[in-house]
Amino acid sequence: MERQGDADSLQSLLLSRSLTDAELLEASDAAPDYAILPDANVLKIGGQSIIDRGRAAVYPIVEELVQAKGEHQIMIGTGAGTRARHLYALAAEFALPTGVLTDIGAAVAGQNAEMLGHLMARHGVPVVSGTGFGALALYLDECGAAIFPGMPPYDMWQHVPTEGVIPPYRTDAGCWLVAEVFGARSMIFVKDEDGLYTANPKTEPNAKLIESVTVDELIDMDLPDLVIERPVLELMRHARHAKTVQVINGLKPGLITRALAGEHVGTMISAA
Amino acid sequence: MTDPDPPFASKDVQSTLMRQTLVDRELIRPHTERPVVRLLSWLHVVTIGGRSIMDRGRDAVVPVVDELRAAFGEHRMLIATGAGIRARHVMGVALDLGLPTGVLASLAATEAEQNGHIVAALLAEDGVSYLPHTSVGHQLAGHLAASPAVVSNGFPPYEMFEFPSPVGKIPQHRTDTGAFLIADAYGAARVIYVKDVDGVYTCDPATAAEGEAELIPRVGAAELLAMDLDTLPIDRMVLELMATAKHQKEIQIVNGLTAGHVTRALRGEHVGTIIYTD
Numbered sequence: 001m002e003r004q005g006d007a008d009s010l011q012s013l014l015l016s017r018s019l020t021d022a023e024l025l026e027a028s029d030a031a032p033d034y035a036i037l038p039d040a041n042v043l044k045i046g047g048q049s050i051i052d053r054g055r056a057a058v059y060p061i062v063e064e065l066v067q068a069k070g071e072h073q074i075m076i077g078t079g080a081g082t083r084a085r086h087l088y089a090l091a092a093e094f095a096l097p098t099g100v101l102t103d104i105g106a107a108v109a110g111q112n113a114e115m116l117g118h119l120m121a122r123h124g125v126p127v128v129s130g131t132g133f134g135a136l137a138l139y140l141d142e143c144g145a146a147i148f149p150g151m152p153p154y155d156m157w158q159h160v161p162t163e164g165v166i167p168p169y170r171t172d173a174g175c176w177l178v179a180e181v182f183g184a185r186s187m188i189f190v191k192d193e194d195g196l197y198t199a200n201p202k203t204e205p206n207a208k209l210i211e212s213v214t215v216d217e218l219i220d221m222d223l224p225d226l227v228i229e230r231p232v233l234e235l236m237r238h239a240r241h242a243k244t245v246q247v248i249n250g251l252k253p254g255l256i257t258r259a260l261a262g263e264h265v266g267t268m269i270s271a272a
Numbered sequence: 273m274t275d276p277d278p279p280f281a282s283k284d285v286q287s288t289l290m291r292q293t294l295v296d297r298e299l300i301r302p303h304t305e306r307p308v309v310r311l312l313s314w315l316h317v318v319t320i321g322g323r324s325i326m327d328r329g330r331d332a333v334v335p336v337v338d339e340l341r342a343a344f345g346e347h348r349m350l351i352a353t354g355a356g357i358r359a360r361h362v363m364g365v366a367l368d369l370g371l372p373t374g375v376l377a378s379l380a381a382t383e384a385e386q387n388g389h390i391v392a393a394l395l396a397e398d399g400v401s402y403l404p405h406t407s408v409g410h411q412l413a414g415h416l417a418a419s420p421a422v423v424s425n426g427f428p429p430y431e432m433f434e435f436p437s438p439v440g441k442i443p444q445h446r447t448d449t450g451a452f453l454i455a456d457a458y459g460a461a462r463v464i465y466v467k468d469v470d471g472v473y474t475c476d477p478a479t480a481a482e483g484e485a486e487l488i489p490r491v492g493a494a495e496l497l498a499m500d501l502d503t504l505p506i507d508r509m510v511l512e513l514m515a516t517a518k519h520q521k522e523i524q525i526v527n528g529l530t531a532g533h534v535t536r537a538l539r540g541e542h543v544g545t546i547i548y549t550d
Binding site for chain 1: 283284285286287288289290291292293294295296297298299300301303304305306307308309311357360361363364367368369370371372373374375405406408409410428429430431432433434435436437438439440441442445446450453454456457458459502503504507508513516517518
């Protein structure tokens with residue numbers, strides 16, 4: 001029973017060693033990885049890129065999600081957008097710390113979740129956050145989808161960036177971490193571009209679409225602008241479940257459905 | 273940067289960061305470079321170790337609590353408690369069940385909270401209460417205007433949003449890190465870690481031969497990381513975060529089992545080990 005022996009030795013290391021002990025960390029690495037919700041998909045709806053555009057962008061997406069939830073379980077995370085940028089700019093003028101910016105920015109993702117929740121209410125889709133995540137499995141089972149505000153709950157405990165005060169872990173990170181902790185089947189970022197480009201396609205007409213890329217390649221490229229929060233790449237390096245994410249264009253009908261079916265319709269970013 | 277797509281411009285709120293991805297450093301820099309204010313410059317953050325102090329029970333905890341109480345007239349404090357042996361146990365069970373780091377973080381944080389409730393109970397008569405994260409994050413100023421100290425969970429509220437770890441599955445944001453992050457966010461006067469050793473040693477004093485382990489009184493955070501010691505009395509993530517911290521350029525580790533050291537550290541005396549940003 002070597003398996004039992006491993007478990008005993010992990011337990012004894014845990015009770016006797018420092019939590020930074022190399023042998024303990026190695027032993028914890030060998031523990032099995034149980035995926036909590038392996039059939040669920042996490043889909044992030046961008047704030048600035050989608051929700052701020054109003055019904056022209058949001059209604060068709062809601063319709064597509066309602067169709068898709070019959071076939072797939074979907075956890076829908078929301079981004080923040082233009083009001084968060086206003087708050088960050090204002091708070092930065094007062095030189096307030098990153099923790100305060102995190103807190104006030106989180107409320108914007110919450111408003112977007114609330115609005116999306118009202119649009120999907122007639123289809124039985126609830127909004128969850130905090131302890132509400134405890135009922136997530138039931139919602140997914142019963143109606144196929146649930147909505148959550150994408151900002152992680154780091155509040156005043158947010159890491160500070162190397163420069164400035166903008167919170168480094170925002171809604172892309174929050175949604176990815178949900179996919180990772182639940183062992184979700186896929187992580188799809190719905191934005192207003194076809195995927196990741198070599199530069200910001202909104203300002204650089206020569207920007208080229210990158211169809212597939214690894215995290216290491218992307219970090220090496222050190223692009224000045226990215227379609228996804230930079231720290232997500234660092235988190236993905238240590239992923240146990242969410243090792244691939246796809247960035248797709250939510251303004252093009254049908255792509256969400258195809259991405260949920262596993263098709264490659266945008267940019268695939270993979271951990272290795 | 274202006275919106276290249278005029279139909280949507282009306283949906284923007286005007287701001288200097290409008291339509292930015294918030295990823296391009298060159299575009300953000302001009303708008304966010306003011307030195308960050310210290311919200312509570314008088315705040316003292318004191319961390320009471322879980323395994324090192326709490327698990328030792330009455331003999332270790334009561335003298336530390338007595339020293340803190342005696343200093344209430346001089347300093348206003350956020351007392352953050354660590355998790356200790358029960359967190360080790362529950363993480364062991366959860367790991368065996370195959371559960372992820374985010375679940376371990378949430379389970380372990382519960383134990384730090386319970387230790388906080390114990391310390392708060394010991395200080396209740398002095399006006400001290402346990403505060404949950406939301407109150408520490410939003411109402412600390414008010415509580416500390418009414419009371420000399422509050423107690424809270426040392427773990428930060430990362431829980432299921434904990435980062436996956438580079439090696440293994442033990443959550444990285446624990447009490448040492450949580451206390452450091454909140455101290456830096458508030459721009460606290462100092463952060464003191466109360467442990468069961470005098471500070472950082474050249475090797476583990478618990479296992480080294482007599483006289484072999486030497487106390488390091490003062491050391492740079494990056495220097496200490498580069499030394500790659502097998503055992504540290506402080507979580508490595510704190511040392512990493514010190515490089516980018518806005519205010520907390522120094523932390524102090526003191527021995528709670530040595531009478532008077534907590535009091536002296538609160539007064540700004542150099543006892544134990546001081547780690548600084550280098």
